Amino acid sequence: MVGAVQFGVLAACVVLFVPMILAGWHLSRNKMLFFSGALFITLAVGVHLTPYFPSITNLLSSLSSTVVLDNRSSCLSFLHEIIWDVKVEPINKGLDEMPNFNTSDYEKSWSWAKSIPVNACGFQKLGRSDACDLLNGSWIVVAGDSQARLVVVSLLNLVLDPVEMESVSGDLFKRHSDYNTVIDEIGVKLDFIWAPYVTNLTDFLVELKHNRHYPDVLVMGSGLWHMLHVTDSSDYGVSLGSVKQSLLSFIPVSSEYDTVESVSGSFPVRSPHMFWLGMPMLINSMLNTEEKREKMNFVIQDSYDQKLHESKLLRQSGGPMVLLDVKSLSRNCGSRCTMDGMHYDPAVYEAAIHVMLNALLIESQQRL
Template identity: 80%
Template sequence: MVGAVQFGVLAACIVLFVPMILAGWHLSRNKMLFFSGALFITLAVGVHLTPYFPSITNIISSLSSTVVLDNRTSCLSFLHEIVWDVKPIKGGSLDSLNFEKSWSWSKSTPVITCGFQKLGRKDASDLLNGSWIVVAGDSQARLVVVSLLNLVLDPVEMESIQGDLFKRHSNYATVIEEIGVKLDFIWAPYTENLTTYLMQLKHDRRYPDVLVMGSGLWHMLHVTDSLDYGLSLRSVKKSLLSFASIYSEYETAGSATGSFSVRSPHMFWLGMPVLINSMLNTEEKREKMNEVIQASYEKKLYESKLLRQSGGPLVLLDIKLLSRNCGAKCTVDGMHYDTAVYEAAIHVMFNALLIESQQRL
């Protein structure tokens, strides 16, 4: 239907402007009237017949959808083009806690065209309204949860949950009644924990609206075997695809019966940060979490084809790129970074959600 309307608008423009151009070429009045009349009749008949020729309508629709898809894919690839402004706080010492960190998207033409936005509390709440969000992983994932809650809760509310939120090696769950958001943090330091949780979701037929997962640091420190890590990532992918297939069946059944409405889950992989070896706080970490080993782990991640850019289902939240660009002044231990880094990751996720759902705030 939309394709036919667009075709009609194009036809009207041709009927209006082509005779004017021909008149500029000094054709006789009779010839111009004859040509415009014939053109009008031909295009009018074409517009009315287009809906009855599915192939034409499908071609128009497919071209339109291809443009939308290309724009979405293109904008997703520019989401991490973020620049940092890190400067010392006046009168403070030169450790990471005494630097002011701020960030913004670059001013490159593609980024400006995509129109990425930093969302305030109201817009973030509107975007997440009624959603179930699950973040599963290690301490990096917990810091992402902290940044997310910082954006949707006021300071008093945030202070009241600090004790529960920062309990080490434990799950955390909360419901933000005002916007109907359910948020679960699942302590899952190993990829095997992620697989177990995905299978649990599949078994329970429970499907979060937003799923953020990530692991690797614990495996690197306590197992130190990138080959084993790669195999475990393949298990995560298998479980994830199985989970997604059950969801699709659930969605199809619901659509057929009209008994309920469901939304496709948005899924993200939380990448590992830059590890600054000289700042790591134990000899074991400095030995086992060096640059070469981290590179081998990242290679296995891309080989697993979990990520969207390698044909997988997960959009990458590239903490490595964000932390590298922020630099050593944004971390106290070479592993856990300043709140600003995870805040930037949350805004990357928010804008990915806007792109994926084709929304504008």
């Protein structure tokens, strides 16, 4: 029906403007009136008959859906167009104390770029109330290493008040352990799964499939431990392939994808919403051990990033997961946003959370 209405608007424009153009060609008044009347009757009949021809209606609906899908995909690609303002002068300290700075000594703020396409997407920083409304009643799972834990911290900082946040911080910061909580006020269940290796993620996905109980939002990311303790990007790529196979085994995929190997285009909107938490930019000179500086250098990190893209796990390469590009966010924030060259200021993970929330808004609008 929407397609028919759009077609009717187009017809009205044709009826209005075509005679004006013909008048410009100096046709006689009678000929122009005759042509206008014939055109109006033909288009009017066409508009009324269009709903009774499914092929035409389906074509119009298909074209409309394609435009919406293109807009959604386009906005997802602009989500990381974020600019940072990190003041050069430390707060509350003199310039002579700059060599011994702490990341908390700098004021950091971020915002989306003011370019035309980014403005058109209408990205926004969500306040506590809006974030709670968006996540209301959801089961959220974040699985990964210390980077994933910091993402959980930022998410809780957004949806909890300071007193509530202080009461849970002790349990949340226990190293190498899972964390589970329920936020009764908004009906949100949040699970953090300690999964330092990609194989841990695969095991968790197998467990989800066995239980046939899937989260609404799934955030996963791993690689730093593998880079340090295994240092084999090819093995990392194989592990990512296993993650993709596990995801595709329980995600409802449209019928056009008959096998895993046939997947080449963008995935349709589905539940759960899935995000891959990318590794941060590693600043080699700031890493705190010689082993890290040796095994986590730029060349090795680039090889790991390459394997991630080759795995086709990410939406941009035809996979099911939207990338939370922490590398881009941390690189743009810079060395003043990290103390150890690996873990970054809370502002970086806050930006990642808002990227995720805006992606959820885009996906949700697509489902309406």
